[in-house]
Amino acid sequence: MSRTAPLMLNLSAADPRPITRQITDGIRRLIATGEIDVGAQLPSVRGLAKQLTVNPNTVAKAYSELNNEGWLDSRQGLGLFVAEPRQRFSDSERERRLAVAIDTFGAEVLGLGYTTDEILERLEVELSPLLDKRSA
Amino acid sequence: MSRTAPLMLNLSAADPRPITRQITDGIRRLIATGEIDVGAQLPSVRGLAKQLTVNPNTVAKAYSELNNEGWLDSRQGLGLFVAEPRQRFSDSERERRLAVAIDTFGAEVLGLGYTTDEILERLEVELSPLLDKRSA
DNA sequence: ATTGCTGTACTAATACATATAGTACAGTTA
């Protein structure tokens, strides 16, 4: 049975990201910040679907992606559990993804009128808690 | 008539962004970096469509967005021209967009294994040429 | 063993966003 606490996760219709993406991003963040412990069990596919009032298929898809990326371990018949932190991508893939993220970010802040320094300052505040834990 | 130089702009099928977005992002960048001068005329809707081998409607849509955001000025029957730099969004809208961009960026670099400092260093290099001109 | 939970794997239907195709019209200039 193994009851599981609800995830501190909210979906927003205003958010332009698709539901699946909102779920994967949210869970990655919870893991990275340590709000979910390594080894902890996640809500079941059907349970989280009910909590978020979305289709179980949508949750299953999100879980499947996180499993493929190595954030979660699946144990058949048992459930999904937060995996040990590990190297998730090849060096070239890491580099490629960072470059894409920076390009995209640049395109989005272009024309907002902020200076580079203003933006870097904000980024440091926001990124530190995400990246400077050993579960990320 | 007013011939116009081709834009240094390439579309990529590998790029996940829709074509319209690739065009708007690309032109914003060209303007911000000063590769297109303020007051310069842009290629015609049909001309750029031919250059990029996309539908004229797609270019028109991209131009229309840039016009609405104040990057371009439209003169009926004449063409589209790079507008004078100006405040393009309200303060709250600027702040909202920056927050969204930072959130998105954080979600994308999460789990890549970079430290905050490594990322900030890379960002400074990439953002400076985009943001520290007076056409941005 | 049965019951009830777990993840996983399908098919089908619907809605939405994107891009293309084609046509049309008003303003500008040579």
Added chain:
DNA sequence: TAACTGTACTATATGTATTAGTACAGCAAT
């Protein structure tokens, strides 16, 4: 008048996201 400009439509095809429903195999407790 002719040849350009931007702009505004309708229609169509395609891909993605989501929902709905069904099914099956693994695990644990009664």
